Amino acid sequence: MITLKGADVSAKIKEQVEGLLTGRTGRTPKLAIVRVGERPDDLSYERGALKRLEGFGLAGQSFPFSQDITDDAFKKEFAKINDDPDIDGILLLRPLPKQIKEKDIIHMIHPEKDLDGISPENIAKVFAGDDTGFAPCTAEAVVEVLKANEIPLTGKRVAIVGRSMVVGRPLSMLMLKENATVTICHTRTENIKETCKNAQILVAAAGRARMVDVSYVGQDAVVVDVGINVDEYGKLCGDVDFDSLDGTASMATPVPGGVGAVTTAVLARHLVMAAIKNKTREII
Numbered sequence: 652m653i654t655l656k657g658a659d660v661s662a663k664i665k666e667q668v669e670g671l672l673t674g675r676t677g678r679t680p681k682l683a684i685v686r687v688g689e690r691p692d693d694l695s696y697e698r699g700a701l702k703r704l705e706g707f708g709l710a711g712q713s714f715p716f717s718q719d720i721t722d723d724a725f726k727k728e729f730a731k732i733n734d735d736p737d738i739d740g741i742l743l744l745r746p747l748p749k750q751i752k753e754k755d756i757i758h759m760i761h762p763e764k765d766l767d768g769i770s771p772e773n774i775a776k777v778f779a780g781d782d783t784g785f786a787p788c789t790a791e792a793v794v795e796v797l798k799a800n801e802i803p804l805t806g807k808r809v810a811i812v813g814r815s816m817v818v819g820r821p822l823s824m825l826m827l828k829e830n831a832t833v834t835i836c837h838t839r840t841e842n843i844k845e846t847c848k849n850a851q852i853l854v855a856a857a858g859r860a861r862m863v864d865v866s867y868v869g870q871d872a873v874v875v876d877v878g879i880n881v882d883e884y885g886k887l888c889g890d891v892d893f894d895s896l897d898g899t900a901s902m903a904t905p906v907p908g909g910v911g912a913v914t915t916a917v918l919a920r921h922l923v924m925a926a927i928k929n930k931t932r933e934i935i
């Protein structure tokens with residue numbers, strides 16, 4: 652079984668980003684990471700994103716807010732970041748605490764700064780197959796891993812485990828755009844193992860530690876693991892029982908070191924695209 656390493660894909664995206672920036676002079680594209688509270692997974696994602704931006708020669712700034720900030724106060728602060736002409740893109744770490752009306756923020760964010768595709772405009776574009784907006788970075792990262800490894804999607808049977816707005820649903824639309832034949836599985840799916848086993852490409856995005864073992868995987872299938880979980884021993888692991896696939900899957904992504912590394916690279920590419928679209932200012 653071949654291990655599909657995220658670092659190799661991320662290196663290719665870095666080359667693309669450098670190409671996009673070639674010959675441009677002026678200000679460095681800047682991302683704002685908006686975080687409310689100190690959730691360990693948010694902090695870890697923020698660290699990873701800032702490190703990736705630095706590695707790509709881009710700028711990132713964290714905007715942390717207290718866990719108990721009021722809805723009004725947060726909206727005022729968010730509006731300042733949203734309207735700041737020096738900020739090209741925004742990553743909002745979610746879920747937000749209950750007192751903040753997340754739906755309002757999703758409607759507030761300027762679509763051209765919404766690098767993780769949470770605004771209605773960007774979501775509509777993803778569902779319409781229009782690539783002029785921003786798709787959720789993780790969903791795009793899955794397609795990127797497959798494309799960078801020259802795994803054909805046209806006409807292929809793809810099964811996705813998970814139907815969230817962050818991964819499963821937008822990914823199904825991105826796969827459809829690549830002419831794949833897509834099935835989405837979820838907690839109510841009957842005969843889930845058979846459906847998954849029938850897929851030539853299986854994507855696990857359920858958020859269940861090592862749920863997908865070899866009994867879900869067809870011979871020679873390609874398996875992409877989106878999950879980021881902590882197992883009963885406190886160890887980071889994916890949704891896939893990676894070791895059980897050897898001899899059955901043809902290729903699989905590991906966790907850590909798989910899709911996660913590509914997600915932040917896609918975010919960096921979105922940032923550069925946002926900055927370039929903003930024609931009023933010169934970048935780098």
Ligand code: NAD
Nearest residue numbers: 789813814815818837838856857858877878879910911914
């Ligand atoms: P979520 O909890 O919002 O959605 C999970 C989905 O999986 C749901 O639609 C649910 O129906 C389905 N599901 C859950 N248990 C199932 C089961 N036993 N059988 C079938 N379907 C089941 O989660 P999410 O935000 O979509 O994230 C999914 C996973 O991806 C998590 O582990 C998360 O940490 C990870 N994630 C990774 C990245 C990355 O960059 N690699 C980014 C975002 C999320």
